[in-house]
Every structure is written in structure tokens, then in C-alpha cells.
Amino acid sequence: MFAKGQTVIQLVERLAPKHIAVPDDKIGLQLGTLRKEIRKVLVALDVTDEVVEEAIRVNAELIVAHHAIIYRPLSHLQTDTPAGRLYEKLIKHEIAVYIAHTNLDVAEGGVNDMMANALKLEVSGHLEDIHTDKLKKLVVFVPDTHQNQVREAMFGAGAGWIGKYSHCSFNIAGTGTFVPQEGTNPFIGKPGKLERASEIRIETIVPESVEKKVVQAMLKAHPYEEVAYDLYPMDLNGRTFGLGRVGKLKETVKLESFARQVKQAFDVPFVRVVGDLDRDIKKVAVLGGSGSRYVRHAIFAGADVLVTGDIDYHTAQDAIAAGIAIVDPGHNAEKILKNHVADWLNERLIEQKADTRAVASEVDTETFKLL
Structure with a gap:
């Protein structure tokens, strides 16, 4: 027996309750219906054209993604635009899209815990309390x-x-x-x-x-x-x-060595490093996604380094002046959630004796390339 879409989402929200999301975050069902049986769920970081093609190929009727496909109210739905073509393809193939964003970041066992665990941190707190x-x-x-x-x-x-x-x-x-x-x-x-x-x-x-x-x-x-x-x-x-995690490494390491650990832990093609590569790193702050505005939070927490994505030039300069290092593995580091969420969902579906299964997207949605 396959689980209904509502049942699948109830399980997702057991892991990432909606009420703990950052206010006004674009979460929840964004396209399609949950009032049908779901044979397969595709867990993705982003919903791109390639991810939708993958969903069609694996016969998924539901995509659970981290990043929203609709950020603001639509004034029109023109199918000759990139976004319009994407929505049209999803609707034609009856694929629903559900977004778990900051609620999945904040959740216990969510994205920030996944990232902290990948770095083997002994977590002691959050960067910012949310709820x-x-x-x-x-x-x-x-x-x-x-x-x-x-x-x-x-x-x-x-x-x-x-x-x-x-x-x-x-x-x-x-x-x-x-x-x-x-x-x-x-x-x-x-x-x-x-x-x-x-x-x-x-x-x-x-x-x-x-x-x-x-x-x-x-x-x-x-x-x-x-x-x-x-x-x-x-x-x-x-x-x-709360958003982000703060914790300590078991042993002090040099920034250069730690940066290589981050690259390996998150399976990213490159990391950007801010700070003296020979400095000691013991206390670490980690935040999935864009973390420029959380540098001060990391400093206040006493972190030697902040691991986060999308750091801009001036924020990097401010970090150097403030004495904190940064390792930027990119926004795509959050892809760590795909296998974890799919495995978690499958365990819950098996407990419910449902034949529905979740699979992790194999599409790499990394935007940047190094030449």
C-alpha cells in the first residue's frame, strides 16, 4: 500500500516542523497536490530542469526540496520563460513540490546538525536562537x-x-x-x-x-x-x-588542514578560505546556506572559524580584521541533506508499512566551476 501525499509530508514535518521555520520563509507545498498516493519521493536540494527530468525518469510523484521554486507571488505564469517552463513540466507530469527550508536547517537532526556531524564537532549550541x-x-x-x-x-x-x-x-x-x-x-x-x-x-x-x-x-x-x-x-x-551550530573539534588543527577536511566532508569541488592558513582551529561555527550576516554571531560564540556559504568580499575583509577565519564550501554544501532525509523518510515509511520509497537526487546542482 502506497502512502498518501499528506502522510508523507506529515513524516517530513515530524523531522522539520513548520512552526520552527524563520518567519516568512517560503516553505510547504508550492506546486501540485498531496491528495493522491505517492509511489516515490525524490529528495533534492534544488528543483532545476535536470532534477525534474530525474523525477520523471524515476517515476517520482513528489519532490521534497530545500530551496523554494516560488519566492514571491506570481503575477503571471508564462510558459515561454525558464520558470514557466519548469512549472509547466511539473504540472504536466503531475509532480508535486514541497519545500522544507529553514525548518529543516533549524531542526534537531536537520541540515546544520548534519553538517556539524560531518565535521565531527562536539556541539554546544546554536549561532542564533529562532524558536x-x-x-x-x-x-x-x-x-x-x-x-x-x-x-x-x-x-x-x-x-x-x-x-x-x-x-x-x-x-x-x-x-x-x-x-x-x-x-x-x-x-x-x-x-x-x-x-x-x-x-x-x-x-x-x-x-x-x-x-x-x-x-x-x-x-x-x-x-x-x-x-x-x-x-x-x-x-x-x-x-x-536555532540556526547554525557551534562546537569543538576533538583536536586542534591548522586552518589549511581543516579546510581540506571541510572539502572532503561536504564532497564539494573547492572551498574558499579566509585567514592565515597556519592558524590553529579548535572551536567551529557552521551554518548551511548563505552566512555573511552570521560572522558576528560566530565571533560572539568564540569560534576560531565559521564554515558557511556565499561569503562576499567585504565580509571576508571584516572577518580578517575581527580575527576570525572563514571556510566557504559554497551553498551547494547543503546537498548533504539529500541522502540523510531520504534515509530518514524510508525508515519512517517502513515503520508505517507503506510501500512508498524516497530516493536522493543524483543531480549535481553546483552552480560554480573552477577553471
């Missing part, structure tokens, strides 16, 4: 016979995390009272008669971002017709998601 989950306290009263299934349903939906501890709850035994009225179908007791039930008060923590999902899971697992529960706002913050 912090607010926490709420969920309290629900459950008959003691069903406490385990209700707890597990809430935990499975994302409740119960305190730092790196999962399945956190507090449970108190007590007696609940109620009188089922006419027209009810009580799980315990009879209409018109006061009932006393042995119940457990379960308290747990719920991040605001998964509040609806947790409440729905709790209600579905609860045996009562009418569930007694409370949801309290708390003056506490949960997990913080």
Missing part, C-alpha cells in the same frame, strides 16, 4: 485500569519531556465522583446514580507546539465519554531551536 517552545501542564483524571494506555498515548504524541528526560509524569490515586445523566453511555456506573470511581490524576508537561496533538491522543486513548482534564499555561520554556 523556543512554551510549556504547559496537562492534568487528566483516568480510571486506574486505563492509566498506562493514556500515559503512553500522551508520551507518544510528544508530552512528558523535561530536558533530556522523557516519559516524565506525576501520578496521584484518588476517588472521582459523577452522576451520569439521561442519554449518557457511561464507561463506569449507571444513569441517575452517583458513582465513585478509583482514578489516577496524571500530570505531565506539554510543549505548546504539540498541544493539540497530545490532547487528541489523550482523548482517543481515554475510555470516558466526557474526559475531565485541565491545561495550564506555565512561565517556563522548553526546547530552543
